[in-house]
Amino acid sequence: MFFKTEEQNQRYEEIGQLADQFSKRAQLHDLEATFPIENINDLKKIGYTTLTLPKEFGGKGASLYEFILLHERLAQGCGPTALSIGWHVGIILDLATNRPWTKVKYAAIMEKVKENALLNRAATEAQTGSPTRGGKPQTMAVKDGEHWRVNGRKTFTTMAPALDFFLVSATIDGSEEVGEFIVPRDTPGVRIEETWDSIAMRATESHDLILENVKVEEDHLLEMVSSRPRHRANGWLLHIPACYLGIAQAASNYAIEFASSYQPNSLTHPIIKLPNLQRQIGEMELKLKHSRHFLLSVAEKWDELEDKTVTIPDLAAVKHVVTNSAIEVVDQAMRVVGARSLSEKSPLQRYYRDVRAGLHNPPMDDATIQTLAQSAIQRSSISTT
Incomplete structure (x- = not known):
């Protein structure tokens, strides 16, 4: 290992x-x-x-x-x-x-x-989409003496049933500034509306967070989100591809276990001995190894470098490669198992639904390709000057 x-x-x-x-x-x-x-x-x-x-x-x-x-x-x-x-x-x-x-x-x-x-950020809104796209929050924070009053609705609040604190992004009333507030769960006016109806990652219960005239202390404004560096190396977001890689590994393990035990009466041995299945298993393993080495090498690089911004293109590329490879591995595992993979009792149909969610976690594929293009163009320009 x-x-x-x-x-x-x-x-x-x-x-x-x-x-x-x-x-x-x-x-x-x-x-x-x-x-x-x-x-x-x-x-x-x-x-x-x-x-x-x-x-x-x-x-x-x-x-x-x-x-x-x-x-x-x-x-x-x-x-x-x-x-x-x-x-x-x-x-x-x-x-x-x-x-x-x-x-x-x-x-x-x-x-x-x-x-x-436990805490999590509540940044996504229905009207703004992913916060990585730069949309301005419609959630508003109004200064009220030595307090703030926050009103708004946040979507995709993952782990909503278990959170103790919400890190809420809100537009500061009367300005173009966006601040991040820490809101304890037990604050009056905070409630969870059970809206999560996704067929993927169903158990995350990523419901809507409702903030109705929520009053928080002045120092609960933690920082101005709009003052953060525009290009920030968010190495911690590698937990996203790591999650989908784990799901893909589980799918591969299940497919191998199934192929090792399933023997139709047309054969004298389990189907895992068939050359075509071994080829598919080998292809899955190649994708998993490639993804794991890429993921861990970039994580190691991020840990070691003082200037972490140089890892931005690599961080984006890892998420793209690992997540898309994970989808391919799960699909291939289902081909190994065959029609039984579509049974409600099979974990493969759950892996298939869950792994697709990775496409909609940040950074998105199109943004990654654009980041890589800009990085390559900049590198080329430097080398020719």
């Missing part, structure tokens, strides 16, 4: 044991579209929610490399669980890297995280 330390190996085994348990629960949660809260509680018990929390605040201080290594294994057990908790663990890494808040506020929130509080 890709372990650098014995500690990573031990954590990987621990995550693997949980992932195997989660896989037994995944089908029911998908059928009922229920959030796997027991999985999240199990992850809290082993300290996974504090994996990237800096050691100075009582966390494990894991690198992006280790986070991605463990996260892929977690996703092999339950994709929705991995995608959900990945936002929390990734954002904690982002905050640890950039330290955008005041020291006092950062320390106060990290203390809550140490106690297993």
